[in-house]
Amino acid sequence: MTPRTNPNPNPNPIPTPGPIPDPARPEAPAKASNHEPAPERAGATDPALLLDDVTLTYPDGEGRLTALDAVSLGVDAGTVTACVGPSGSGKSSLLAVAATLVTPDAGRVVVAGTDTAGLGPAQKARLRRDSIGIVFQQPNLLPALTAAEQLQVMAHLAGRKPREARERALELLAAVGLADQAGRRPHQLSGGQRQRINIARALMNEPVVLLVDEPTSALDHERGAAVLDLLLTLTRERGTATVLVTHDRAHLERMDAVVTMADGRLSAAHAVVS
Numbered sequence: 001m002t003p004r005t006n007p008n009p010n011p012n013p014i015p016t017p018g019p020i021p022d023p024a025r026p027e028a029p030a031k032a033s034n035h036e037p038a039p040e041r042a043g044a045t046d047p048a049l050l051l052d053d054v055t056l057t058y059p060d061g062e063g064r065l066t067a068l069d070a071v072s073l074g075v076d077a078g079t080v081t082a083c084v085g086p087s088g089s090g091k092s093s094l095l096a097v098a099a100t101l102v103t104p105d106a107g108r109v110v111v112a113g114t115d116t117a118g119l120g121p122a123q124k125a126r127l128r129r130d131s132i133g134i135v136f137q138q139p140n141l142l143p144a145l146t147a148a149e150q151l152q153v154m155a156h157l158a159g160r161k162p163r164e165a166r167e168r169a170l171e172l173l174a175a176v177g178l179a180d181q182a183g184r185r186p187h188q189l190s191g192g193q194r195q196r197i198n199i200a201r202a203l204m205n206e207p208v209v210l211l212v213d214e215p216t217s218a219l220d221h222e223r224g225a226a227v228l229d230l231l232l233t234l235t236r237e238r239g240t241a242t243v244l245v246t247h248d249r250a251h252l253e254r255m256d257a258v259v260t261m262a263d264g265r266l267s268a269a270h271a272v273v274s
């Protein structure tokens with residue numbers, strides 16, 4: 001393994017030690033909607049993704065099951081934090097909260113400087129579209145569309161011009177090593193190639209935060225390693241704050257930090273020495 005120099009001067013995505021004080025800040029312009037109040041902006045020095053003392057419970061019979069128990073985590077731009085832990089420990093719940101797909105019972109989720117507390121559904125949807133890329137375990141590509149079109153759809157949803165969308169799709173396909181596969185449909189591609197398209201698709205709208213759930217679970221060791229390589233490279237090149245949920249402990253030493261979930265609690269994160 002080649003030693004790596006981290007371009008970020010403060011790369012350690014550490015669990016934040018406690019509540020973050022509200023920085024004095026000017027009112028931010030509404031990012032998306034005229035009908036909902038302007039989102040709160042966090043301090044300029046906050047990490048690109050911040051979970052601050054987040055608790056999430058689900059209904060469980062007569063009571064509630066605590067899936068996330070006062071979890072705090074900060075992830076800086078241009079770094080990858082791997083999240084590991086046993087089944088049922090809360091990893092997917094952490095991703096779902098970070099993706100604003102699930103609202104926590106308590107705590108703050110700040111994405112790209114926007115405090116998501118109090119955002120309406122439409123504002124959250126826009127925040128996801130504009131600032132969050134999600135890579136699910138299964139690529140779920142649309143069978144009728146070519147590789148390039150899978151990506152172009154995302155840009156179309158964001159209101160980009162078709163030509164610009166096409167150019168960006170081809171650029172991203174090249175970035176994930178699939179320049180020559182742009183016209184192929186999912187059934188003509190390998191599992192590894194489909195997962196690369198899945199990753200490229202998540203980057204179409206230049207997200208600040210990239211959330212990746214078990215991207216290598218359906219791949220053999222070699223292809224899995226290649227996908228992780230790609231994620232690391234893209235994270236550095238594009239400056240995303242990437243969270244990677246994985247069971248695969250084989251490549252953890254290459255991540256900027258590793259956090260471990262256990263019974264809904266985030267145990268020590270440690271920066272990985274490269």
Ligand SMILES: Nc1ncnc2c1ncn2[C@@H]1O[C@H](COP(=O)(O)OP(=O)(O)OP(=O)(O)O)[C@@H](O)[C@H]1O
Pocket residue numbers: 058059065066067085086087088089090091092093094261
């Ligand atoms: N929608 C839900 N309703 C009720 N309980 C849930 C729900 N989703 C998850 N849970 C529970 O919350 C806890 C955390 O689940 P979560 O899916 O976050 O774990 P995980 O670490 O991602 O597991 P795995 O590695 O198996 O995917 C588990 O006890 C799970 O049963």
